Amino acid sequence: MRRRLRILAVGGAGLAALGAVAAPAGAAGAGPEADLAYHGAVSLAGGRVDVRFTPRNHGPSAVPDATVRLRWSAPLAYGQxxxxxxxxxxxxxxxxxxxxxxxxxxxxxxxxxxxLRGAPSEVLLETDTAWSGGSVDRNRQNDHQRVLVLDTGDEYYF
Structure with missing residues (x-):
């Protein structure tokens, strides 16, 4: 994944140096359209976060490969x-x-x-698509989720 990002960054810098302008998202060649979503549940108890979710592609095109990013408002413990x-x-x-x-x-x-380090009393979980295999997702509302999770052991759904 880092190699892909590095190639994109170098390629983008090269295009910028040549004065090229990126095509708009709806332009031909922008990639097939797909609508990725992640729905599931998360709980927090004593610094332990359990997350489960199911990815879904609402289409209209298939996605050859995808990666989801999960971010917490508190740092993760070492060595897990x-x-x-x-x-x-x-x-x-x-x-x-x-x-x-x-x-x-x-x-x-x-x-x-x-x-999580320090067993916080609450944590904000954010999910979003980090990689979609070149597919274009015009509806980013359902693949980017934010959930406030309290240290109660209860499940919070997204």
């Missing part, structure tokens, strides 16, 4: 083991592979448990 397909991305974020998603279909459920 994440499930396969997930990796830390800084002090407060995790990236999880979603994989390919057919149009108008559900992906495989994702379950994740993380420990």
């Amino acid at each position: 083991v994440l499930p396969a397909g997930c990796a830390r991305s800084g002090a407060q974020a995790v990236l999880c592979e979603v994989g390919a998603l057919a149009a108008d279909d559900l992906g495989r459920p994702v379950r994740l448990r993380v420990l």
